[in-house]
Amino acid sequence: MELVWRPLTTADIPEVAALYNAAEAVDDTGELLSEEDFAESFGRTDLPVGSLGAVADSQLVAYGLLAPRDQPVGAHRLRLDGLVHPAFRRRGIGRLLLLKLAALARELHSARHPDLPLVVTTMVESRCSGHVALVEGLGFTADRHFHELEVALGESLAQVPPPAGYEVVPFSAARSEEVRQVCNAAFARHWGSTDRSPQEWAASFTDSARFVPESSFLALHEGAVVGFVLARHYPVVEEMTGVRELWIGDVGTLEEHRGRGVASGLLSWTLAQGAAAGFHRAGISVDSANSDGALGVYERAGFGVVRTWVDYGVPVDCRR
Structure with missing residues (x-):
């Protein structure tokens, strides 16, 4: 051949x-x-x-x-x-x-x-x-493991209100640049993360047909964005499995607002609204070595691990 x-x-x-x-x-x-x-x-x-x-x-x-x-x-x-x-x-x-x-x-x-x-x-x-x-x-060596988690959306979901002093609002195009900057700041210390340029941000979210702004939400504190849940929907999953899935692409909170339940409240609201919008389940991915307790937040929200992906890497010598 x-x-x-x-x-x-x-x-x-x-x-x-x-x-x-x-x-x-x-x-x-x-x-x-x-x-x-x-x-x-x-x-x-x-x-x-x-x-x-x-x-x-x-x-x-x-x-x-x-x-x-x-x-x-x-x-x-x-x-x-x-x-x-x-x-x-x-x-x-x-x-x-x-x-x-x-x-x-x-x-x-x-x-x-x-x-x-x-x-x-x-x-x-x-x-x-x-x-x-x-x-x-x-x-190649295994540099990191990422768990993929799922939760069925229904009446059994735990309801966690946002903490006092915080407001949950829908994502809006008018706040897109603010959210991009908050996202970059929230992920600045995460392994393998790099700042998203305006072009990358548009390709991943605002210009993407997979982004679902009506199922994405922001946490505000004194009028400013301090947390976010950004969701996507892949129609092919429903076409091939019959399951309408809301994929939680990014969840983040500014470092100075962590530990107060902001992410839990945001995620709980997003799942409830997703269920009301007719989604059958939600999916999310998390770094198994995440030091901010993200896995625990997701598990308390009802998510369970369904598979694990491994990020393999190898250094390449580019000297001529």
């Missing part, structure tokens, strides 16, 4: 989505994506240099995308995303794909952030033993 490697274009989106969902049917990671979701991913990718496809007999058998950071601090953790079609696995294609993506990452990094060290990373669902063996065999 002869492989032809080439950059991807937006015309490849339908075939990439079909390959992804064929793999998901086997891997069962719980991550369901549509063509529209990949269109957003392609929009954030530096095409053509940040992509790669492997074609055999006119069929796309593997793909890869690079996700660089706009404003990295300390080191540039550049993520590699990609998959091999299940029918073409165990032939060394995945190993070759990762090596080629790492080479592309080196070039992209050198053009954008040459003064920082480069770490190429990839996310692996912990039960995908073949994927784990592949990345570990190439020298």
